[in-house]
Amino acid sequence: MSQPPGTARPGGRTAQNRAAVVEATLAELAERGYDQTTIESVALRAGVHKTTVYRRWRTKERLVAEALEATAEVQIEVPDTGDLALDLQTLARGVRAVLTSTVGSAAVRTLVSGAQSSPEVAQVLRTFWAGRLTKVIPIVERAVADGRLPPGTDSIELMKYLAAPLFHRVLVTAEPVNDKDADRAAAAVLAAARAGVFVVI
Amino acid sequence: MSQPPGTARPGGRTAQNRAAVVEATLAELAERGYDQTTIESVALRAGVHKTTVYRRWRTKERLVAEALEATAEVQIEVPDTGDLALDLQTLARGVRAVLTSTVGSAAVRTLVSGAQSSPEVAQVLRTFWAGRLTKVIPIVERAVADGRLPPGTDSIELMKYLAAPLFHRVLVTAEPVNDKDADRAAAAVLAAARAGVFVVI
């Protein structure tokens, strides 16, 4: 009993409940936002009693952190056509798809409200987005090797600039994001990259 | 009594209390964040009883909205040198200064997080940024007239792309933002604009 519940008998109903609670947490985060998400609302949605959630996760922060970690395997498609403009466009559309998905929406909403008060949640979110930023590295490296981009182009910074306008629409202007917006973001970052904006000395 | 308090006798102590509460609200938002800011904490800080705040503002959302509206006078410097690259750079540094100011950073995070649960706060957010986005219009129009930018360039969209990377650093990656970052954002948006990314058909 010194160990938290769910460790000694992790199969059967325990695993089922864990999955249901994680899914309910993400849905609540996406629909209602971080501060409107309560342990009770998650338990109700998951069809589980609140004491079960309290006993296994202890706090809302850990619950949110684990739920977001469980989505880490959701991947953005990595394009590999060799056409830089097309690859960036595909990547941008992938970012758009993540941003507008249930998981992505939950991550974004948690990012701006929950991460302020919880270092634990903030750390998970950093890991979450860092894993997605690396997607662009091979694409950029090949373009540099082929001479289609200037040598020394910082692929991580390029990826941030690819995603930034899409985040901006979601977070700041609260506008919808469609494929046309993703295409524009890709075109903008391509022009900037060709101009050497992302070249690190 | 059908009207909210503070309208019939707006002078004297009423005005003094209103100013104290607004100032306390901004301070709380800056120090503790949106969800940690409560009406009671604001009242305590302002040296006013909580019933006064409840009776006059009714909800936390209206209180926050009014407090943030009071900061709308903070202006970004409008460059006018005629050098497009330099003007964009100056503008980007102005955005950076707003984003990184003590009150500004908290205000931005508050706007973004509060806007997700409160349409009223969201409206303040839109108005706030709409007033700043227009800053770039004359600069872009002159550049288009001089042939330094393609005809049909959307100045509002350009301004969003100028600000997006700076917001991204503050909100998503939680990285510090300095003048070098602002300069890079300006260079990126200039390259994109010259490539015709912001041309509307």
Place this chain on the structure above:
DNA sequence: GGTTAATGCAACTGTTTGTTGCAATTACGC
């Protein structure tokens, strides 16, 4: 099939949010 971990349930405590009646204070017209 037996044991025991995990869960459901209800009842509880403590905290927070928001309200209300009433007395004290004070802004504003005269």
Place this chain on the structure above:
DNA sequence: GCGTAATTGCAACAAACAGTTGCATTAACC
């Protein structure tokens, strides 16, 4: 100044919520 009514302070209150605990029930694992 002065009277009156709006505003505020105060205390007490109701309601909602967070989090805990004891105990009975269920079911995972040997």
